[in-house]
Amino acid sequence: xxxxxxxxxxxxxxxxxxxxxxxxxxxxxxxxxxxxxxxxxxxxxxxxxxxxxxxxxxxxxxxxxxxxxxxxxxxxxxxxxxxxxxxxxxxxxxxxxxxxxxxxxxxxxxxxxxxxxxxxxxxxxxxxxxx
Numbered sequence: 001x002x003x004x005x006x007x008x009x010x011x012x013x014x015x016x017x018x019x020x021x022x023x024x025x026x027x028x029x030x031x032x033x034x035x036x037x038x039x040x041x042x043x044x045x046x047x048x049x050x051x052x053x054x055x056x057x058x059x060x061x062x063x064x065x066x067x068x069x070x071x072x073x074x075x076x077x078x079x080x081x082x083x084x085x086x087x088x089x090x091x092x093x094x095x096x097x098x099x100x101x102x103x104x105x106x107x108x109x110x111x112x113x114x115x116x117x118x119x120x121x122x123x124x125x126x127x128x129x130x131x
Contacts, residue, residue, distance in 0.1 A: 095127030
């Protein structure tokens with residue numbers, strides 16, 4: 001199905017997966033660079049222990065940030081599922097004047113699309129009136 005503004009369900013759900021994949025690549029790259037730095041350091045002037053600890057702390061912070069973002073995304077999706085049941089059967093109007101009765105609700109990681117009885121779809125967000 002095509003959602004709002006021609007965005008398919010696969011594209012809408014895939015944007016977060018692509019961002020997660022990019023973060024993982026960056027995370028892996030960071031680890032590889034740190035290991036290469038340690039392997040190729042000058043034996044006459046080794047890296048100071050405080051610098052190594054600083055890099056390890058940065059590495060840990062990146063890992064925790066990725067995990068926190070994933071958990072927040074799951075939490076927001078679960079909250080959306082709890083609210084969508086109340087929207088079915090309600091009349092909605094968006095800022096462009098598109099109006100219809102909600103027949104189905106599709107929740108994606110980056111938003112919620114309301115499927116209307118007239119075949120149109122509205123992205124739930126600012127400017128949407130629910131009555």
